[in-house]
Amino acid sequence: MADSDSSGPGPAAPTEVELLGLVIRGDREALSALYDRFSRQVYSLALRMVENQSLAEEVTQDVFMTVWTRGSTYRSDRGGFSSWLLSVAHNRCIDELRKRRRRAKLATISIDEMRVDPSTGGDEVLVAVLQRLDRETIVEALNQLPPPQKQVIVMAYFQGLTQSEISDVLGSPLGTVKTRMRLGLHKMRDLMAVERLADQNEL
Amino acid sequence: MNCEAVEEFLPAHALGALEGEDAAAVEKHLKGCPTCRLALDGHRLVVLNLPETVPQIDPPADLKGRLMARIDALSASAVAAKPLEAPGVARRWFGFPGQRRVQVLIASLSTVSLFLVGWAVFQTLEVNDLRDDNVEMASEIRKQWDTLAFATADGVQTVQLVGTEVAPMTKGSLLMDLEENKAILMVTGLTPPPKGMTYQLWLWKHETTPASLGTFGNVRNGYVMWRFQSPISLVANRFWGVTMEPRGGSEQPTGELVLAGEGE
Ligand SMILES: [Zn+2]
Numbered sequence: 001m002a003d004s005d006s007s008g009p010g011p012a013a014p015t016e017v018e019l020l021g022l023v024i025r026g027d028r029e030a031l032s033a034l035y036d037r038f039s040r041q042v043y044s045l046a047l048r049m050v051e052n053q054s055l056a057e058e059v060t061q062d063v064f065m066t067v068w069t070r071g072s073t074y075r076s077d078r079g080g081f082s083s084w085l086l087s088v089a090h091n092r093c094i095d096e097l098r099k100r101r102r103r104a105k106l107a108t109i110s111i112d113e114m115r116v117d118p119s120t121g122g123d124e125v126l127v128a129v130l131q132r133l134d135r136e137t138i139v140e141a142l143n144q145l146p147p148p149q150k151q152v153i154v155m156a157y158f159q160g161l162t163q164s165e166i167s168d169v170l171g172s173p174l175g176t177v178k179t180r181m182r183l184g185l186h187k188m189r190d191l192m193a194v195e196r197l198a199d200q201n202e203l
Numbered sequence: 204m205n206c207e208a209v210e211e212f213l214p215a216h217a218l219g220a221l222e223g224e225d226a227a228a229v230e231k232h233l234k235g236c237p238t239c240r241l242a243l244d245g246h247r248l249v250v251l252n253l254p255e256t257v258p259q260i261d262p263p264a265d266l267k268g269r270l271m272a273r274i275d276a277l278s279a280s281a282v283a284a285k286p287l288e289a290p291g292v293a294r295r296w297f298g299f300p301g302q303r304r305v306q307v308l309i310a311s312l313s314t315v316s317l318f319l320v321g322w323a324v325f326q327t328l329e330v331n332d333l334r335d336d337n338v339e340m341a342s343e344i345r346k347q348w349d350t351l352a353f354a355t356a357d358g359v360q361t362v363q364l365v366g367t368e369v370a371p372m373t374k375g376s377l378l379m380d381l382e383e384n385k386a387i388l389m390v391t392g393l394t395p396p397p398k399g400m401t402y403q404l405w406l407w408k409h410e411t412t413p414a415s416l417g418t419f420g421n422v423r424n425g426y427v428m429w430r431f432q433s434p435i436s437l438v439a440n441r442f443w444g445v446t447m448e449p450r451g452g453s454e455q456p457t458g459e460l461v462l463a464g465e466g467e
């Protein structure tokens with residue numbers, strides 16, 4: 001009989017899914033615990049996207065309000081809880097950015113601003129091997145793209161720009177933008193897989 | 204628009220950068236094309252990871268207090284969502300589950316997309332679940348990639364397993380290679396079994412008694428990825444179930460049904 005048993009690590013802290021279950025039942029402390037675990041990721045993404053501290057704070061609050069009022073819409077089969085949380089944050093930021101763009105003219109972005117910072121923002125002891133590996137792998141994959149490809153991906157994801165908006169901002173033909181985006185994302189996917197395997201083999 | 208044309212647009216679609224006619228045409232095609240939906244999931248996985256590239260900065264210390272005040276205000280004004288009913292008392296499990304009302308989704312998701320979702324889940328594992336088993340974890344991730352080739356092969360059947368009333372947050376996917384009798388079970392939102400207990404996967408064919416496909420108890424952060432060689436043929440299957448059993452497994456199910464799924 002196949003058996004992959006191994007007793008788990010003792011009395012562990014509740015998982016995020018367990019905490020979410022409590023939140024759905026109205027448990028305030030469970031929401032507080034989820035905030036402690038994930039507010040840093042949510043806030044960091046929001047700050048990167050809206051580039052405004054008080055707005056990033058507002059977004060972070062709204063994201064956790066969404067967990068409180070609509071946490072039951074999370075589906076575990078669609079991926080991890082933090083991915084869901086970050087996509088809620090991402091959508092909220094995109095709304096903000098589109099609102100803002102309706103008011104203001106698009107500013108040109110230089111490739112310099114596209115630089116991705118691989119630091120984890122301090123000597124965080126809790127950053128375990130796997131997480132650090134993930135972050136490095138992904139940052140490296142993004143940084144290995146030719147700058148023009150990286151640029152259109154960053155503009156689409158972090159600034160919520162469509163292909164034709166990117167074409168306007170950069171003054172590049174729409175076809176060029178489309179090609180860069182396609183090649184860039186394909187390449188990132190391949191790099192992430194390859195680097196990941198290489199990293200595993202070094203362990 | 205045909206698959207080849209749609210494929211070109213998928214990275215932009217995953218990034219949310221498509222618009223107008225392109226977006227409408229791609230959306231329309233995706234509705235009827237599992238192959239392209241699968242390819243889209245591959246790109247989505249990359250996009251899902253982009254927040255990892257952002258420098259991590261702590262929010263101001265007082266932000267939490269402001270959030271909790273908002274929540275308390277909401278609760279006080281009684282607008283807050285009503286708590287859900289507690290799950291019903293666990294029912295004993297016996298007999299063939301044919302009449303049981305089980306909400307079952309037959310896989311329209313393709314195997315690779317499930318795989319990529321599984322991979323994404325692994326990436327979001329909590330730091331405190333790692334402890335000393337980083338190496339084991341790493342090898343587990345690698346095994347997932349090894350199995351990718353298997354998962355993309357023809358003759359692979361997928362069944363969605365849905366949590367019963369005792370485990371409403373639990374979801375699973377079972378990928379089966381019908382020719383080689385190999386399978387991979389992925390489950391999310393699963394509570395780790397108590398000490399001395401394990402989960403056991405059962406397959407009903409047309410008989411009233413199920414056959415055991417094996418046990419698995421290695422739940423990390425609610426997530427299980429279990430690869431196994433089935434002791435019996437996986438063809439002509441009808442119904443799958445997961446129960447909790449004493450460690451080592453039982454001859455027949457004795458615990459309550461946690462997950463259930465139905466074949467084609
Ligand atoms: Zn297609």
